[in-house]
Amino acid sequence: MEKEQETLYAWKKRVGQELDSVVAFWMKHSHDLEHGGFFTCLGRDGQVYDRLKYVWLQGRQVWMYCRLYRNFERFHRTDLLDAAKAGGEFLLRYARVAPPSKKCAFVLTQDGCPVKVQRTIFSECFYTMAMNELWRVTGEMRYQNEAVEMMDQIVHWVREDPAGLGRPQLSGTPATEPMAVPMMLLSLVEQLGEADKELASKYLELGDWCAQRILQHVQRDGQVVLENVSEDGKELPGCLGRHQNPGHALEAGWFLLQHAIRKSDPKLRAYIIDKFLLLPFHSGWDPEHGGLFYFQDADDLCPTQLEWDMKLWWPHSEAMIAFLMGYSDSGDPALLHLFYQVAEYTFCQFRDPEFGEWFGYLNREGKVALTIKGGPFKGCFHVPRCLAMCEQMLDALLGRLE
Template structure:
């Protein structure tokens, strides 16, 4: 692609740019400060202010204002690995990134005073020498910006004397466009918007908006007149005010004497946002600034710098950015896509392809090409999940075909899987309906309860309540641990002890597991909605408390996975899909229980888990990794079900917090599903895709674990939550 074509493409992208709700992060970029828990915490806290753009900003030094070598490879400048890591972590939080390399002068001279003779003088340093070094500096970071997918590159900041060198800047921009195809901007200094004569060469015009609190209207009139002739989008690449009582009158002076005053800073932001918010041509801000290592929150009142962390201005920024953020998917469009996906690609697939016309019920297995394995056993989990899915669909659609499929699954549970002698349900059955694995896996019994309750909610009939009550009482009699609480994994057919505890070939053979308890919680929650008995209420409370006290690691925000009887953890593996799924299922349980204090505890835990998943478990493309093993190995493949649960879990986190980065994460989950997980040709969803989005076609399309429950439920939940949010928007 030619330089001209790249410029044209960038110009088109700039014209379609939404509001830039940005923050400067990491200045000055001191080596060794951009990685680790403190840096992660800083980025995470910044994102909570509805920030959608991060300007990853670093400084490199030249010795004096007349030096011609910029030593960007030397300390204290952050190392390239730190720069790349910061970009990736910002993107994992759903941020767009502008990479902003800035030159500074080591002796303390402000970079605006970097200057040389207008013409080359023998024996004197020249502009040509300086721009040669500056080009190497900027092009180095242009390469990083390209390789890491940065949406924007800022090629300079507040170079007042250098601004006059029009030919050199145009030549540099042409070089940049050879290396980088994203948006290009230049950050001129305050009051200098009319002095740059080469604005036509960049994609966006930006400046430093450090104007006195009472001069915003006057300065905006001046800026508009200066930039309007270029027809380029304009935003403030820097703007802000220290939290100091004297600073609103002189916000650019970071050394101005005064006392700490958070309200003065808040008032400045309100005035700035108020004035600029009335000017449609102002397309946003990248506020100054947010350090890589924050001060402690209790010290915020005594801090008088620009950062608004823990100060009154933080809420002002959050509210303004929340009202201005664009670029999220239109809710109506999202609702339409979800409805179509549910009806046509999920429910329609199972209605058409999953019926066992020979033996009744549903087939046991189909490969990714659509070939049925007639010898595959039938799974209790698969059939219970089919019952739940079509009952839940009928609750929404009132479609008689959905009810018929639910009743078909219910008939299979009663005639094929139910143990007439001992009660409960077999784990597996042969294609013709005989038990092939007759143990009583507590996980499976829980899904029966989940499904029976959903069927009762869908039909209004309580005909299945005696069976549900019987199953619940069997679990309480034989599986519940009265000493240490919780439930053991499995029992023999007659409910006696068994050594065969594991849920699947990949699970540890331990007495208790997170997975089983999460789904007992799920089943008991749904059952409580139709049968709110005192005993069930007590057990549901116990399950919520167990998740908060024993299963959730309060330090990491991750579930522990396997335990002995006394809740000693057997592994430190992390399952990102279960974390984000559990975050919203716990909230559902606490809401059903109706205890306000327990609900508050659960919501705090849910946000902690959603945050941990977003920070650690979400790839740059929005996909959720499978697992992190305790030895540090990452299973970076992406199964279908964590993607489904992420969409719901992040929507839930948004509803709890109001932080748009969560709804953006949910949208990115949906985008990843649409692009990589749903099977455009064969219908339904692929079981697994690789990190780069290639489907694993060796995995089945229908099987003991591959069912319509995760993706069908995700669509139903997302529809419900988005409809609720749309209604709230209409009432606001």
């Protein structure tokens, strides 16, 4: 017992120090003092190598700063709040391509002109997360109104009519559900419903629908989690149907665990641990070099994505959250040991003690393949979210042991 407590305490300390260092990196290098918002294309030492602003990453960084401000005494700092607000104003002013339409750009120039638009819901989802958190830390209703109106639009696109997203309907395209869509919506249900009875009740049915849709991605008699299934929950033909992303399944796992906790449903929890934590880990962990593969094929064929065997930072951050949450919730020591295994690999391979933050992209053998600290898809999000959530969970576990 004392040994367990010591190990948990050591990890809490390690995780907390790493969170400080990571937040300091983004505070120092990413703020655009001229236009508001954040540079995310940062080299190893933090140097800005491109000034484009990716809307996903703008929304995520606003969200992250607010969360830290709200939940950690040591981050309850004016500089964090001011940067979050400046990021929020940048989004309010520039994210939408052609207001009053709610469609947001995928990437903007430094001064807010749209460069690319994706025909998906994700920019809008991160916009919503940012606005809801800004409301929570400032109390200003204009943020919350933005969040709720955008949420309504997203739900309309997903459940009623996707026409506003601009995707052409083609006769050869099967009606596909990427797991990311119900996952993203489920995390928004969690976000908007936090300590808000009215919205929690408004989105109660939506949350159940999302969970049921995610569970449909368990296929082949429970043997695999597939990234894409048909809208009625069947396996799709070809590579699209066989596509697997172990880190994404693990992320879905902890989203679902939160849902099961809200529902007080231990049977569902056990199923989630089995299918969304243990299954993707055992199929996705590289027995030779350690780390999670990025993509796999359910028939063990070679994936067609060039980066399939690379080790990316975010699947490992998500796995750390998933296993620690699984352990916190179930008490199963096997899950704690998996947390230690993943966390040890992750801290050894991805951290950059010299310049701070984590490398994002390693080759199969664990060698750094890209030295960048941020880019079009890596910003101030997965790493600090993982560290902040793990610190809180480790704290709670230690509290229980005392």
